[in-house]
Amino acid sequence: MGQIEILEPTDSLLKEIQSILPFGFFPFNESFNGYKFGFVIKCDSDEMRCLKQQPVEVEEKVAHKLILFHQLLTLETYIQIKDKIGDSxxxxxxxxxxxxxxxxxxxxxxxxxxxxxxHVIANGAYESIFGEGATDLFMTFAKTYREINKASGLNLQYLGLDIRTRAQLGSMISGFMIYKGNFIYNGTQIQDGDPRFELLANRGVFKVIHTPSTPMEIRQDQLAFAKGKE
Incomplete structure (x- = not known):
């Protein structure tokens, strides 16, 4: 499908990401088990929240297949919405x-x-938690995701959405973020033949920023560093 250039984040991009995430993005002095950053999900007793898109329960083998399907569907959705979501x-x-x-x-x-x-949807359901425009942002993703899911033939089924903390999810699998048109990969391993990267190359994405990160907790006195203020 072509070659993808794997890039480290620039200092300016890293600081932007640190400033946007509620508790920042914590750079490690040395690589730890392949990770170079901490995706900070908790500061003292304050926990990051997310929207949990819950499917029906399945057997373990199917569950692991769904992980890849979800990443592929998400990447295709990113490609289609990246010019519609501002600097989100x-x-x-x-x-x-x-x-x-x-x-x-x-x-x-x-x-x-x-x-x-x-900000089109007035009094959206998620504004108080994720900020102004959050409902519009999620609906932009969800509408496109739903169309891609159906067109793919997978037609995966979901029970609904809930607001949850990271701790309530179980295990979180590192995937891709999108920011200002940049595809940012938080996993550690990048291998030839990875279908996720094949999809990106096939769709004309030839640069991926690599920020191998693991969920972590910090203390309040570490927050300024995680937010890029020190």
Whole structure:
């Protein structure tokens, strides 16, 4: 499909991401198990929240297949909405929760941060949590995702949406963020033949910013550093 150039984030881009995320993005002095950053999900007792797109429970083997399907559908959605969401940062990434005898919940966690987003929907459901324009931002994603899901033939089914903390998701799988048209990969491993990168190359995306990151918790006295203010 072509070659994709893997780039490190510039200092200016990193500081923008740090300023947008509620608790920032924590650079490590040294790589830790392949991770170079912490995606900060908790500061003292204050936890980051997201929108949980919950599917029906499935057996474990199917749940792991859904992780890849969700990433592919998300990337195709990003490609189609990247010029419609202003300077918003959007991180839709898979999660996996073992529910015992019921099965596995393999859904999508939406971390959304509207920036210069057209605010059309008055009194939206998510403004008080994610900021002005959040409902418009999510609906832009959701409408396109729904169309792609149906057209793909997968037609994955979901039970609904809930506001949840990161801790309530189970395991979060590092995926792709989009910001100002940049595709940003938070996972550690990049390999030839990865279908996610094949999809991007096939759709004309030939640069990906690599920010291998793991969810982490910080103290209040570390917040300024995580937000890029120190």
């Amino acid at each position: 940062l959007y991180y839709a990434t898979p999660y996996l929760k073992n529910k015992g005898d019921i099965g596995y919940e393999s859904g999508i966690a939406h971390f959304l941060y509207p920036q210069n987003m057209a």
